[in-house]
Amino acid sequence: MKKTLVIIAHPDIDNSVINKRWMEELQQYPDEFTVHELYKSYPDGRIDVIKEQALVEAHQDLVFQFPIYWFNCPPLLKQWLDDVLTYGWAYGSTGNQLKDKKITLAVSAGIKEKDYSGDGRYQFSLKELCSPFELTARYVKADYQATYVFYGMDTNPEEGEVQPTKNDIEQSAVNYVKYLLEMR
Template sequence: MKQTLVIIAHPDLASSNVNRCWFNKLNQYYDQITLHDLYSHYPSRKIDPSFEQNLIENHQNLVIQFPIYWFNCPPLLKQWLDEVMTYGWAFGSSGNKLKNKKVGLAVSAGIKEADYCESGQYKYTLEQILKPFELTMNYVQADYQPLFAIYGANNEPDYPDKITQNDIEKSADNYVIWMKKLGMLI
């Protein structure tokens, strides 16, 4: 059984500076981590819930990696949650497959961190915006972990607060450190 399953939900991973860099960094730990790219695995957007549930069951930990889309997750990830986290498997009287399993989010946000605060442009922290994920994981009795995030990942050429390639590479190293601190990676 591998240590950690990383569900990657980026609609265009090849064009993503951050998520592609993270993928490449985590791929160095192929003996401990399974990287599962939802968009490449399901180009028709037809999810196989049994396959996904089996994949989760065969890992000790789960990380869900995605870019923030309209202060939420990409659509295929929402569909994945709806179709995989089912009654009788994830919750309900006999649904306990995620019970005590460590689950964390690794997200890339296009805007700067200062905009994600009470006094910022969007008035809420990223943790507050992603609270439904925490509530979902608590509902299925998973062991929800602190969020890992990078801010300023906007790809627009004229975006004033854009992070550098060096920042992205450092974030990939920090992602690994985060996973190690949580015991999701040795």
């Protein structure tokens, strides 16, 4: 069985709390996951499309891991999607390299889950905000899976919001790996 490719798109992973911890947990399972840091691999923003396509082809499933930035993904991940998912490779009459691969998102959202709802502060769910990823997966005939999410890292204690504990963060990392292993 091939491994799962986890593409991490965090512009400042060294100062991350959630994404860095998730990455560290994934790295404890080198036989199961290949961890690929986009910002480390392409600090100049010039993506090697052939290399990236070969990397995807060498893996069974695909995970996009990132923090929500302005209700979207970080810019290098968007560029990766635009550059790598080419006609004739990912879609079109001969484009089938992602067909039937399981694809999921693993995202950290700074605000609380209740804020991502029709009645919440932003009036859209995270599922709605991530719908372009689901549509992209469907377009390339991949098998889109539910998103793994950690909410509430950027809480405001002055407003009575409770900051996630170290245990919450540790448990999220363990649960993340468990989720990905069960996704297969």
